[in-house]
Amino acid sequence: MSTALAGKPIAAFWPEDWPALGLAQSEPVDPCAERGLYFSTYVGTHRVLHLDGEGRFTLFLWRTDRNGLPEARRQSRHEGAARIVRFGDGDRRLDLDLENAPPAVRWDAALYLVGTGCDSLLLRKRSMHDLAVSIGWNSTLGESERYFSRYRDLKAVPDYRHVGRQAPPLADLPKSIRGLVLRDPIVGRIMQVFDPPGADDPDTTAPVMVVIDKGRKDGVRHNMPFAAPAGAERHLIGWCSAPEARSCAVRVKVNRRADGTPTGLPQVGDIVTSRAPSAPPLA
Structure with missing residues (x-):
């Protein structure tokens, strides 16, 4: 989050709307998860969701520039009916009536509590x-645009990271998400390495394409991260670009010395896994 945004009163962005919601500048957080304020921010895009506990919601969206100042032309407000759907497996889903909202806003139409x-x-x-991929990789929720956090203080924007919030324990996650998390990480072996770069390669950011045998038929998804396990000779990290039945193509990041010479390039036979080497066991 921009330091220019963190700590500023939310009311400064919406002076005409905020008091109309009947919100005090500071009040205890309601223990009911179906009522109150939620906040999400990611790379200059900010969303505040207000649930009134009586079946209505208000969703505020705005963007800020690189200095943390709101862009007046890039603000919007949406309101409508909010419905809680309770499933037999214990999952609770919040459905927001965003049918007439722009496509990007409709991504928030269904949220698991x-x-x-x-x-x-x-x-x-x-x-x-x-x-599920982020949780399986390092037990975090990944990019913060994927979720809303509950307000702890109504006076100011919460200051939290764009990436890396710790995920709840698996047992506390909705069953529909928990079932997608790989409890047993994929352990694959590199079968092919394509066109490793040289010292004179003009594109110093291009990854090395490799194909791994993942040893199983399921579980790999596009952009799933892979890394060499702890203690490996080469510190490899890459992202899946083409999952197949028993193999997948992975774009492996190239490390270079000060003179531009590639170092620690992947080799046939290297082992990679879908669990970050520094991550604790899934719990």
Whole structure:
């Protein structure tokens, strides 16, 4: 988050709307997860969702420039009916009536409720596969645009990271997301390495394409990260670009010395896994 935005009163962005919601500048967080304020921010895009607990919602969206100042032409407000759907497996989903909103806003039309009180979250249904990949990789929720966090202080914008918030324990996640998380990481072996770069390669950011045998038929998704396990000779990290039945293509990042010479390039036989080497066991 921009330091110019963190700590500023939300009311400064919406002076005509905020008092109309009947919100005090500071009040205890309601223990009911179905009522109150939720916030999401990611790379200059900010969203605040207000649930009134009586079946209505108000969703505010705005963008800020690189200095953290709001862009007046890039603000919008949406309101309508909010409905809680409870499933037999215990999942709770918040459905917002955003049928007439722009396509990008409709991504927030279905949100899974997780937790209660200060620690409650709203997880985007449209992002459930990406959430599962992030949780399987390093037990975080990944990019913060995928979820809303509960307000702890109504006076100011919460200051939290764009990437890396710790995920709730698996047992606390909605079953529909929990079932997508790989409890047993994929352990693959590199079978092919294509066109490794040389010292005079003009594109110093291009990855090395490799194909791994993942040893199983399922589980790999597009952009799933892979890395060499802890203690490996080469510190490899890459992202899946083409999942297949028993193999997948992975774009491996190239490390270079100060003189531009590639170092630690992947080799046939290297092992990579879908669990970050520094991540604790899934719990």
